[in-house]
Amino acid sequence: MKYLIVGLGNIGPEYADTRHNIGFMVLDYLAKKYEASFDVSRHSFVAEIKTKGRTFVLVKPTTYMNLSGKAVSHYLTSLKLPAEQMLVITDDIAIPFGKIRMRLKGSAGGHNGLKHIEQTLGHNNYPRLRFGVGDGFSKGRQVDYVLSTFSTDEQAELQTLIEKAAEAVISFGTIGMERTMNVYNTK
Numbered sequence: 029m030k031y032l033i034v035g036l037g038n039i040g041p042e043y044a045d046t047r048h049n050i051g052f053m054v055l056d057y058l059a060k061k062y063e064a065s066f067d068v069s070r071h072s073f074v075a076e077i078k079t080k081g082r083t084f085v086l087v088k089p090t091t092y093m094n095l096s097g098k099a100v101s102h103y104l105t106s107l108k109l110p111a112e113q114m115l116v117i118t119d120d121i122a123i124p125f126g127k128i129r130m131r132l133k134g135s136a137g138g139h140n141g142l143k144h145i146e147q148t149l150g151h152n153n154y155p156r157l158r159f160g161v162g163d164g165f166s167k168g169r170q171v172d173y174v175l176s177t178f179s180t181d182e183q184a185e186l187q188t189l190i191e192k193a194a195e196a197v198i199s200f201g202t203i204g205m206e207r208t209m210n211v212y213n214t215k
Contacts, residue, residue: 030083031201032103032114033058036141039090047161048093048174051117053186054159054193055086061194071099082201096141097148104149111154115200117193118142119174123160125182126189128196130157130209155205159193 035051043049055075059066062077066088073088085107089099104114118141123129133153136142146152162182165173178186192212199208 029081029201030085030107030109030113032085032087032100032107032109033197034087034089034096034100034103034114034116036093036096036116036118037088038092039088043175045177046175047119047178050119050159050161050190050193052088053190054117054157054197055088057190058084058194058197059086071102074103079198080202082198084197084201093141095144097144097146100145101148111149111151114154115197116142116145116154116156117197118156118158119161120158121161121163121165121170121174123158123162125160125162126185127160128157128189128193129160129213130155130196130200130205132205132209155200157193157196157200159189 033055035055037043037049037052058077059075062079064075064077066073066075071089071091073090075086077084077086085103087099087103089096091098104111118139122137132155134156135152136146196208196212199211
């Protein structure tokens with residue numbers, strides 16, 4: 029069984045450790061854990077890991093956040109996978125820092141990466157893992173906030189939280205979305 033795991037983020041050193049790049053960070057952790065490396069491919073950096081009889085194709089779009097749907101569409105088509113076998117990992121300011129919420133489908137919630145995926149696919153029926161980055165910004169400063177690095181206090185917890193999100197990704201592919209939501213949405 030094969031799964032497409034798309035971590036949303038922006039390429040370039042100026043974005044490397046920002047809240048908006050949490051999707052990239054989770055995929056980087058998975059690649060390192062399973063000793064895989066990313067190769068440059070069409071619209072993305074791509075790596076493949078195998079565990080528990082499953083193959084996970086890890087995709088970090090190089091199109092920048094607002095055009096993430098290009099990479100998603102390309103890899104769903106080239107891998108011949110239904111959207112149900114894809115998991116998109118994204119930051120979410122509506123969720124407290126460190127909490128994750130997995131959903132089978134849903135709205136973009138104002139997230140430009142999810143909006144473009146929805147526009148490109150023509151629907152919002154695809155699983156996603158929303159990683160809470162909190163909402164510690166004043167009115168009109170949302171963009172600055174998501175493009176800033178995690179605070180010192182947040183950085184102390186970040187690695188453990190990334191590992192938890194990575195476990196949820198593997199769980200999605202091995203025990204299914206419903207059971208994974210029961211486990212990870214309550215923690």
